[in-house]
Amino acid sequence: MAYDGKLLARARGELENIRRNNRDEMQRRYAEVTARVPEICRIDERLRAHMAQLVRLTIGKGPDLKERLAEIRDENLDLQMRRAELLTEAGFQSDYLDEIVACPLCRDTGMFEGRVCSCLDKLYNRELTKELGTLMRRGDERFENFDLSLYPQTVDPRTGAPQRDTMRMVFDACRRYAEGFSESSPNLLFQGGTGLGKTFLSACIARVVSARGFSVCYDTASAALEYYERAKFSRDLPEGEAAALRIRRMESCGLMILDDLGTEMTTPMAQSALYTLVNSRLVNGRKTIISTNLTNDELSKRYTPQIASRILGEFKTLPFVGEDIRRLRHGG
Ligand SMILES: Nc1ncnc2c1ncn2[C@@H]1O[C@H](COP(=O)(O)OP(=O)(O)O)[C@@H](O)[C@H]1O
Numbered sequence: 001m002a003y004d005g006k007l008l009a010r011a012r013g014e015l016e017n018i019r020r021n022n023r024d025e026m027q028r029r030y031a032e033v034t035a036r037v038p039e040i041c042r043i044d045e046r047l048r049a050h051m052a053q054l055v056r057l058t059i060g061k062g063p064d065l066k067e068r069l070a071e072i073r074d075e076n077l078d079l080q081m082r083r084a085e086l087l088t089e090a091g092f093q094s095d096y097l098d099e100i101v102a103c104p105l106c107r108d109t110g111m112f113e114g115r116v117c118s119c120l121d122k123l124y125n126r127e128l129t130k131e132l133g134t135l136m137r138r139g140d141e142r143f144e145n146f147d148l149s150l151y152p153q154t155v156d157p158r159t160g161a162p163q164r165d166t167m168r169m170v171f172d173a174c175r176r177y178a179e180g181f182s183e184s185s186p187n188l189l190f191q192g193g194t195g196l197g198k199t200f201l202s203a204c205i206a207r208v209v210s211a212r213g214f215s216v217c218y219d220t221a222s223a224a225l226e227y228y229e230r231a232k233f234s235r236d237l238p239e240g241e242a243a244a245l246r247i248r249r250m251e252s253c254g255l256m257i258l259d260d261l262g263t264e265m266t267t268p269m270a271q272s273a274l275y276t277l278v279n280s281r282l283v284n285g286r287k288t289i290i291s292t293n294l295t296n297d298e299l300s301k302r303y304t305p306q307i308a309s310r311i312l313g314e315f316k317t318l319p320f321v322g323e324d325i326r327r328l329r330h331g332g
Pocket residue numbers: 145146147148150193194195196197198199200201320325326
């Protein structure tokens with residue numbers, strides 16, 4: 001998994017907040033305890049003085065080094081035992097003054113065995129989900145808010161079924177997909193006209209899948225393909241670097257939602273970028289949802305045979321039918 005620098009920095013900031021809160025709590029506890037048992041303060045002063053003495057002794061390497069070290073160690077043990085006694089006698093838990101860490105693996109540093117620790121990874125995914133939220137314009141895209149009554153009962157001549165029935169099937173398939181999302185899930189192609197709920201349902205899926213801990217990335221096709229252009233033509237500029245990171249994320253995230261395919265410009269550059277994105281995800285077994293207003297014929301005409309055959313062959317199609325909901329709502 002590639003990390004986006006900006007989001008990783010935010011996740012690190014979150015970890016720093018956790019660390020600061022724990023430090024504050026440790027200080028509060030220390031003040032609380034020493035107000036009641038001042039002797040603990042003096043014991044800690046002695047322990048600190050011993051530390052300094054130890055350092056001096058080892059550097060100085062005097063003739064009686066061994067004996068002096070043993071003396072200090074014994075005295076330290078006594079002091080620590082006395083300290084624990086005082087603590088419990090005053091009614092505190094014996095670990096009340098110990099360091100507080102949220103993650104015992106990395107002790108809240110975010111790094112464990114030279115890699116990003118699972119706790120920081122979780123914070124990172126949370127940032128990712130937050131960002132996903134801002135990409136989804138309204139925030140009411142949830143399965144519970146999906147309104148089937150917006151789809152007419154009219155029989156669709158192509159399927160021979162009432163449009164609402166088709167959309168009930170699509171809705172159920174999307175919900176099951178989100179709830180059971182895994183490495184063996186299929187890729188989906190949302191196909192149908194404008195205003196039929198393709199973006200709405202992909203946002204519902206994104207919300208559920210990312211809440212289940214998968215990394216989810218959402219972009220319109222035109223935005224996604226522009227990143228490739230920017231990465232190429234602004235390679236040495238900050239925006240080129242940001243674009244390269246974004247591309248890595250689009251190519252490696254658990255679920256990529258590529259919205260509105262067919263509205264972007266068709267340049268050779270865009271075609272090759274689209275092929276790279278779709279193909280690299282297929283090769284690595286990463287799941288993709290593509291939504292488009294284009295029919296199969298239109299897809300085949302617009303894109304190279306390599307792209308069209310990938311999309312038509314490796315994606316499960318969900319047909320979106322009905323009447324433009326945006327127009328219905330605005331009384332048009
Ligand atoms: N089943 C639904 N229930 C409630 N609102 C919907 C539903 N489908 C779409 N909408 C709303 O209708 C508008 C158009 O839907 P959208 O998902 O953008 O269509 P598409 O992506 O297919 O063009 C959006 O404002 C969306 O929130």
